[in-house]
Amino acid sequence: xxxxxxxxxxxxxxxxxxxxxxxxxxxxxxxxxxxxxxxxxxxxxxxxxxxxxxxxxxxxxxxxxxxxxxxxxxxxxxxxxxxxxxxxxxxxxxxxxxxxxxxxxxxxxxxxxxxxxxxxxxxxxxxxxxxxxxxxxxxxxxxxxxxxxxxxxxxxxxxxxxxxxxxxxxxxxxxxxxxxxxxxxxxxxxxxxxxxxx
Amino acid sequence: xxxxxxxxxxxxxxxxxxxxxxxxxxxxxxxxxxxxxxxxxxxxxxxxxxxxxxxxxxxxxxxxxxxxxxxxxxxxxxxxxxxxxxxxxxxxxxxxxxxxxxxxxxxxxxxxxxxxxxxxxxxxxxxxxxxxxxxxxxxxxxxxxxxxxxxxxxxxxxxxxxxxxxxxxxxxxxxxxxxxxxxxxxxxxxxxxxxxxx
Ligand SMILES: [Zn+2]
Ligand SMILES: [Zn+2]
Numbered sequence: 001x002x003x004x005x006x007x008x009x010x011x012x013x014x015x016x017x018x019x020x021x022x023x024x025x026x027x028x029x030x031x032x033x034x035x036x037x038x039x040x041x042x043x044x045x046x047x048x049x050x051x052x053x054x055x056x057x058x059x060x061x062x063x064x065x066x067x068x069x070x071x072x073x074x075x076x077x078x079x080x081x082x083x084x085x086x087x088x089x090x091x092x093x094x095x096x097x098x099x100x101x102x103x104x105x106x107x108x109x110x111x112x113x114x115x116x117x118x119x120x121x122x123x124x125x126x127x128x129x130x131x132x133x134x135x136x137x138x139x140x141x142x143x144x145x146x147x148x149x150x151x152x153x154x155x156x157x158x159x160x161x162x163x164x165x166x167x168x169x170x171x172x173x174x175x176x177x178x179x180x181x182x183x184x185x186x187x188x189x190x191x192x193x194x195x196x197x198x
Numbered sequence: 199x200x201x202x203x204x205x206x207x208x209x210x211x212x213x214x215x216x217x218x219x220x221x222x223x224x225x226x227x228x229x230x231x232x233x234x235x236x237x238x239x240x241x242x243x244x245x246x247x248x249x250x251x252x253x254x255x256x257x258x259x260x261x262x263x264x265x266x267x268x269x270x271x272x273x274x275x276x277x278x279x280x281x282x283x284x285x286x287x288x289x290x291x292x293x294x295x296x297x298x299x300x301x302x303x304x305x306x307x308x309x310x311x312x313x314x315x316x317x318x319x320x321x322x323x324x325x326x327x328x329x330x331x332x333x334x335x336x337x338x339x340x341x342x343x344x345x346x347x348x349x350x351x352x353x354x355x356x357x358x359x360x361x362x363x364x365x366x367x368x369x370x371x372x373x374x375x376x377x378x379x380x381x382x383x384x385x386x387x388x389x390x391x392x393x394x395x396x
Binding site: 030048 | 200201203204206207209210211213214215216217221223224225227228229230231233236237238239240241243244245246247248250251260261262263267285286289292378
């Protein structure tokens, strides 16, 4: 039916999270019908991001610069470091504008089931950042899942002996809940009531 | 939080139908994390479509060529012409692969409420196509809405006196239903049981 170019575009869109084949088709149709107001702006935005896309060599965030905007921001409190599983979690916390410090993205969580070991995550680089000094508090902002908490405990062990205060998000988090899906109110409460790791 | 480039991309995606701000953010994050498998293919697909995007001067379809692939296909039955309100309806019928003929896209429906008059739709060009001869049957595949049916009646009047058989989709269509949302089974039944316009 549609030309190969349109078919390829539909497939590329349908592979995005939250877009199935049907919604991808509707999105493509919208793009084709609204060239000036939809297709061209999206194209230019993708080009701009693609040209400058980088993974931050300090924290693991993805951004259009390295270091990322958070790491490069001189107003951030370098004494507080928030460790998260995924870039999505960093973005969720940033949207809430509640955490004034810096971040460290692990790139996942320890999982015996999925065969994810400590060396598969950015844990050594976290220890190196802490060992370099200047950080007073490490917030272990893992998801409230079994694997998230296992990861937090493992990191707490690895950071033993360093002069940092370890905290974790208060259990305002619904059990089994994932950070990235939380409303900002819950996230705010969990962050305000964060407590030392036992 | 995010760089201006990422913010702009998020906004461009969030304006697509079916994608709100939250799903747009998740889509952007996916694109940033999967450069080779998601961002670059989407960028190339948009470029390819943007370079060649055209509105078909014969039928009003949008495609990457003019005439569109349907109009240019020599295997289509030129004696059957299906009139639809929107390009989305043409695409829905094409997906079902049930209609062997050609199409004519009106670009909307008559609506006193929205001030859409006959001259705002591609009705004159439809009459011209019919007057040119070679068409035996015109399928008026308007939506089963009041405005869709009003449009069908108006077109039937305009085509009076031409040696064509006017048919419309059988009322397998749910009342108030829109073509583009129908499952293929219903669409197939409605097309098979199409009947002459009374
Ligand atoms: Zn960074
Ligand atoms: Zn055409």
